[in-house]
Amino acid sequence: MKAHIAIQPEPFDLAHEVEALSHGDVGAVATFIGQVRAGDGLTSLVLEHYPGMTEREIARQVEEAGRRWPLLGVSVIHRVGELKPGEPIVLVAVAAMHRAEAFAACEFLMDHIKTEATFWKQEKRSARTAWVEAKPSDDKAAEHWK
């Protein structure tokens, strides 16, 4: 299985990533993009991560997804740095022969990125900056795959 994992400040190009995953046997590509939600006066999100561990952790999750489903390729791109409302944060793209495994693996990867990949978000508003708290609902989502 082809796996592409990148942590970067730059935006990503969905069409390019899907194109890179597409070859003869691929019948389905499921993609998920997480974006910065506006609202409650948010001016930006600032993301930091643990360089080295983050890539390792995501690679481990991609391998686990590859054991669970017959996948043909995976691309995970996660941005870091300062991002404005509406900007994309994360892309998970999964290529397979059929849609069921592509959808399932895409959700599996997002649920585990949320709870295990070493990223931390700060929310900036006009008057203050605050760290985002982890959500119990994210732990539950990851838990149901066990």
Place this chain on the structure above:
Amino acid sequence: MKLLYFAWVRQKVGKSEEDLALPANVTTLRDLALHLRTRGPGYADAFANLARLRAAANQVHVGLDTRIGDGDVIAFFPPVTGG
């Protein structure tokens, strides 16, 4: 050993990394966290509630009961919030 701090742990401690000679009475991550707590007000604040902290040893998530050695790279951080 090398210590790394991320997010609000880094802010409270006031640095992102440091080297530490493993103190004689420290064998687990919990021991280490309790030792760090005594190093000053910033550390005391960062390590006040161990239930709010997560840790990694050599880039792998581990629990606070994990045994550690002098050659380890230990990271302390809050629960992750990416995605």
